[in-house]
Amino acid sequence: MESMLLELFVFLAAAAIAVPIAKKFGLGSVLGYLVAGIAIGPFGLALIHDIEEVMHITEFGVVMMLFLVGLELKPSLLWRMRVPILGIGGTQVVVTSLAIAGVAFFFLPWQQALAAGLILSLSSTAIVLQTLQEKGQMDTGAGRSIFAVLLFQDLAVIPMLAGLPLLATLALDHGGHHHEAALFDITELPGYARTLITLGAIAFVVIAGKFICGPVFRAIASTGVREVFVAGALALVIGTSVLMIVVGLSPALGAFLAGVMLADSEFRHELESDIEPFKGLLLGVFFITIGASLNFTLIGSSIGLILGIVAGLMVLKWIVLAITARVYKMGKQDRSLFAVALAQGGEFAFVLFQIAKSKGVMPTSTIDPLVSAVAISMFLTPIVFLLHDKLSRNEAVEEDESEPDTIEQQDHRVILAGFGRLGIDIGRFLLTAGVKPVILDHDVSNVRILREYGFEVFYGDANRLDLLESAGAREADLMIVAIGDSDRAKNLVETTRKHYPDMKVITSATNRDAAYEMMDLDATAVFRETFGTALHLGQAALEQLGIDPYEARRLSLIFKKKDHEMMPELYKLRCEKEAYVSFYQQHHEDLKAVMELDHPAHQKAVDTAWTAKNPEL
Amino acid sequence: MANILINFAHPMKSRSKINRALRSAVEDLDDVTINDLYDHYPDFMIDVEREQRLCEEHDVIIFQHPFYWYSTPSIVKEWLDLVLEHGWAYGSTGDALSGKLFLQAISAGGDADTYTKEGYNGFTFAELTSPYRATANLCKMTWLPPFVVAGVHRGLPKEQVQLHADEYRRVVAALRDDRLDLEHVLRSELLNSDLNQAIKGE
Numbered sequence: 001m002e003s004m005l006l007e008l009f010v011f012l013a014a015a016a017i018a019v020p021i022a023k024k025f026g027l028g029s030v031l032g033y034l035v036a037g038i039a040i041g042p043f044g045l046a047l048i049h050d051i052e053e054v055m056h057i058t059e060f061g062v063v064m065m066l067f068l069v070g071l072e073l074k075p076s077l078l079w080r081m082r083v084p085i086l087g088i089g090g091t092q093v094v095v096t097s098l099a100i101a102g103v104a105f106f107f108l109p110w111q112q113a114l115a116a117g118l119i120l121s122l123s124s125t126a127i128v129l130q131t132l133q134e135k136g137q138m139d140t141g142a143g144r145s146i147f148a149v150l151l152f153q154d155l156a157v158i159p160m161l162a163g164l165p166l167l168a169t170l171a172l173d174h175g176g177h178h179h180e181a182a183l184f185d186i187t188e189l190p191g192y193a194r195t196l197i198t199l200g201a202i203a204f205v206v207i208a209g210k211f212i213c214g215p216v217f218r219a220i221a222s223t224g225v226r227e228v229f230v231a232g233a234l235a236l237v238i239g240t241s242v243l244m245i246v247v248g249l250s251p252a253l254g255a256f257l258a259g260v261m262l263a264d265s266e267f268r269h270e271l272e273s274d275i276e277p278f279k280g281l282l283l284g285v286f287f288i289t290i291g292a293s294l295n296f297t298l299i300g301s302s303i304g305l306i307l308g309i310v311a312g313l314m315v316l317k318w319i320v321l322a323i324t325a326r327v328y329k330m331g332k333q334d335r336s337l338f339a340v341a342l343a344q345g346g347e348f349a350f351v352l353f354q355i356a357k358s359k360g361v362m363p364t365s366t367i368d369p370l371v372s373a374v375a376i377s378m379f380l381t382p383i384v385f386l387l388h389d390k391l392s393r394n395e396a397v398e399e400d401e402s403e404p405d406t407i408e409q410q411d412h413r414v415i416l417a418g419f420g421r422l423g424i425d426i427g428r429f430l431l432t433a434g435v436k437p438v439i440l441d442h443d444v445s446n447v448r449i450l451r452e453y454g455f456e457v458f459y460g461d462a463n464r465l466d467l468l469e470s471a472g473a474r475e476a477d478l479m480i481v482a483i484g485d486s487d488r489a490k491n492l493v494e495t496t497r498k499h500y501p502d503m504k505v506i507t508s509a510t511n512r513d514a515a516y517e518m519m520d521l522d523a524t525a526v527f528r529e530t531f532g533t534a535l536h537l538g539q540a541a542l543e544q545l546g547i548d549p550y551e552a553r554r555l556s557l558i559f560k561k562k563d564h565e566m567m568p569e570l571y572k573l574r575c576e577k578e579a580y581v582s583f584y585q586q587h588h589e590d591l592k593a594v595m596e597l598d599h600p601a602h603q604k605a606v607d608t609a610w611t612a613k614n615p616e617l
Numbered sequence: 618m619a620n621i622l623i624n625f626a627h628p629m630k631s632r633s634k635i636n637r638a639l640r641s642a643v644e645d646l647d648d649v650t651i652n653d654l655y656d657h658y659p660d661f662m663i664d665v666e667r668e669q670r671l672c673e674e675h676d677v678i679i680f681q682h683p684f685y686w687y688s689t690p691s692i693v694k695e696w697l698d699l700v701l702e703h704g705w706a707y708g709s710t711g712d713a714l715s716g717k718l719f720l721q722a723i724s725a726g727g728d729a730d731t732y733t734k735e736g737y738n739g740f741t742f743a744e745l746t747s748p749y750r751a752t753a754n755l756c757k758m759t760w761l762p763p764f765v766v767a768g769v770h771r772g773l774p775k776e777q778v779q780l781h782a783d784e785y786r787r788v789v790a791a792l793r794d795d796r797l798d799l800e801h802v803l804r805s806e807l808l809n810s811d812l813n814q815a816i817k818g819e
Contacts, residue, residue: 546631547631548628548629548630548655548656549655549656549659550628550629550655550656550659551628551629551631552659553659553660
C-alpha cells in the first residue's frame with residue numbers, strides 16, 4: 001500500500017513539476033510529461049518500477065480520449081467525414097506500410113519486414129490529438145484530416161491484431177502473454193458465432209448509446225449527486241471497453257463509438273467535463289511511462305542504428321504523408337502541418353510489438369531497437385511541432401497576401417446559461433436570428449421537455465468551470481446569464497469574469513439591488529428581469545385607458561431612458577441610504593413632470609413638437 | 618361608386634381638435650375606411666402586406682394629417698418608403714395603384730395668407746406638396762389638389778371647425794359617389810377653395 005501510494009506520489013509530483021516548467025517555455029504538456037518520465041525513470045532518479053504495468057493501465061487514457069473525441073463528433077459529421085477517413089487514412093496506412101516494409105526488406109525476412117511496416121505505419125493518437133487540442137487546431141482543415149487518419153489507424157489496429165500471428169516464422173516463446181479473456185474467451189467459439197457476437201456487441205453499443213443511456217443518465221442526474229454521475233460516466237466508458245476487449249475489438253474504437261452515439265444527447269458537456277480530468281491524468285502518466293521506458297543502455301550501445309531507424313522512420317512517413325496531402329489537394333499550410341504531425345510511431349506499436357514478440361513474429365533483438373526508435377520518435381514529435389510552428393509562422397507572414405486564410409469560419413460562440421422562463425425566450429429569439437448558442441440548464445426534467453420540443457439544451461450546472469470549459473467557454477465571445485437564482489447567477493458572472501476576462505457577459509438581475517451587485521462584478525450589461533414586462537404592461541394599461549398608442553409608447557420609452565440614465569447615479573449612492581432615497585424621490589418627481597399627461601410643461605412640449613409655425617402669429 | 622381609404626396620421630390625435638372633427642365627420646360614411654397609422658404602428662413596424670391590400674381594395678387614397686414642417690408626420694414618410702414597392706406601386710409592372718385618386722387632407726398652423734410667395738412661409742401649398750404630386754404621378758395615380766384647413770394654431774372657433782368638418786364630409790361623399798368635377802378641381806390650387814363649383818348634383 002505504502003509503496004503504491006509512494007509511486008503514485010512520484011508520478012503526480014513529477015507531472016506537477018515538469019508540466020508547468022515545459023508550459024512556461026512554450027513546449028506543451030506532452031513534452032513536459034515525457035521529460036518527467038526520463039527524470040524519474042530507471043536512467044534518471046530511478047524512482048519508479050513496473051513501468052510496463054503502469055503503461056498498460058494508463059493506456060486507458062487513450063480510450064477515454066477517443067470517447068471524448070467521439071462526443072465531439074455527431075454521427076452526421078462522422079458520415080460526412082467518411083471520404084477523408086477511408087481515403088486519406090487508408091492511403092496513409094497502406095502506402096506507409098509498404099514503403100517501410102520495402103526498406104526493411106533489405107535487412108529482414110519479408111514476413112518480419114511486413115510486420116514492421118504495418119506496426120510502424122501507425123502514429124501516436126495520444127500525442128498528436130493532445131497537442132492539437134492544446135493548440136486549438138482540431139477544427140482546422142489540417143486538424144480534421146489528421147484526425148481522420150488517426151481514426152482510420154485505430155480501426156486498422158483490429159485486423160493487425162488478428163493478422164500479425166499469421167506472419168509468425170519463429171518458434172513460439174512459451175509463457176508469453178496470451179490473450180487474456182476477461183469473462184469468457186470467444187476465440188473458442190466457431191467463426192460464424194464469433195462474427196455474430198462481434199457485430200452484436202457493436203450493435204449493442206450503438207443501441208444502448210442511442211436509447212438506454214439517456215434515461216439512465218437522466219435518472220442519475222435527477223438525484224443531484226454529482227459523483228454518482230461521474231461514476232456513471234466512468235462505468236459507461238470502462239464497460240464499453242471491457243465489452244470490446246471480450247469480443248476482440250479495440251476498446252478505443254468502442255469508446256469512440258459510444259461517444260459518437262452520445263454526441264447528440266443533452267449530457268454531452270456534462271460527460272465531457274466528468275471524463276476529461278481522468279483522461280488528462282491517465283494520459284499524463286502514460287506519457288511519463290513512455291519517457292521512463294526509453295532504454296538508454298540499449299540506445300547508448302547501438303546509437304547509430306537507432307538514430308538511423310528514427311530518422312528513416314520519420315522521413316519516410318513524412319514523405320508519404322506529404323504526397324498523400326498533395327494527392328488529396330490540401331492547402332499549403334494544411335499540407336505541411338498534416339505531414340509533420342503524423343510522422344512518428346504510435347503507442348499501438350508497443351502493444352503490437354509485444355504481440356509480435358509473443359507470437360514469434362520477430363525476435364527480441366529486432367524488436368528492441370524498433371521500440372526504442374518509436375519511443376524516441378514520439379518524444380521528438382512535440383519538438384517537431386514547435387519547429388514547424390516557428391517555421392510556418394515566418395512563412396505565413398511572408399505569404400500573407402497570396403494565400404487565402406485557411407482557418408474555417410467559426411460560429412458566433414454564445415453560451416446561454418439558464419433555459420427557464422427567461423432563457424427560453426432569449427434562446428428562441430437568438431435561434432430565429434440565426435445565432436446558435438450553447439444552452440445549459442441544470443434542471444434535468446426541464447432539459448428533457450425542451451429537448452422534446454427540439455431545443456438543443458445541455459444538462460449541467462453552468463457554475464462549474466469544467467462544464468463551462470467543455471461548453472466552449474474558451475472560444476466563446478459572449479455569455480448570457482438567464483438564471484433566476486440570484487446567488488447562482490452572481491457566482492456565474494464572477495467565474496466568467498475571472499476565468500474568461502475577454503468574454504462579454506450580459507445578465508439578468510432579479511431586482512435593483514441584484515443589478516448593483518452585478519455591476520459590482522463588472523458585468524458588461526445588466527437587465528432587470530421584470531423591467532421590460534413592467535413597461536409593456538404599463539404601456540398596455542395607458543392604451544386601455546384611451547391614451548393614443550403612439551403616445552403610450554413614447555411615454556414608456558421616455559420612462560425607460562430616464563430610468564436607465566438614473567442607474568449610474570443610484571449605483572454611486574447605493575451605500576448612502578439617505579442620499580439614495582432623496583435622489584430617487586427627486587428623480588421620480590422630475591420624471592413625473594416630464595411625463596404627466598396634463599402637466600403644462602408636457603402640453604407645451606407636445607404643442608411645440610413637430611409643428612413649424614409662425615412665432616409672430 | 619368608389620371605395621375610400623383614409624390613411625390617418627396624427628401622433629397625438631387626442632390633442633388635435635380639428636383632426637378629430639374632420640375624422641368624425643366622415644367616420645360613419647359607407648364605403649369609407651379609416652386606417653389610423655399611429656394606432657396600428659406605434660413602433661413604426663408597418664405591415665406592408667396589409668397596407669398594400671388596403672390600397673388595392675380602395676379607389677381613392679386620402680392621407681389626412683397635420684402639415685408638420687411643411688410635410689407629413691414621419692410615419693407617412695415611413696409608409697411611403699415601405700409600402701410603395703417597385704413592381705407593385707411603380708416600375709414597368711407596378712400597376713397596383715394605377716388610376717386611383719390621391720388626396721391629402723391637411724391641417725396647417727399658419728393662416729392661409731402666409732402660404733404665398735410674399736407671405737411668411739414663402740411657398741404655396743401647391744409648391745410644398747409637390748413631392749406628393751410627383752409620388753402620385755410615378756404611381757400612375759390621379760393627384761388632386763390638397764384639402765387644406767389653415768390657421769389652426771390659434772385654435773379655431775367651434776363654428777369654424779364644424780364648417781371645415783362639413784366640407785370634408787361633402788368632399789369625401791362626393792368622391793365616393795363620383796360627383797366631384799375633377800376637371801374643375803384640377804384647375805384650383807386647393808380642393809376646398811370653391812366646393813359649390815367642384816361638387817356636382819348636391
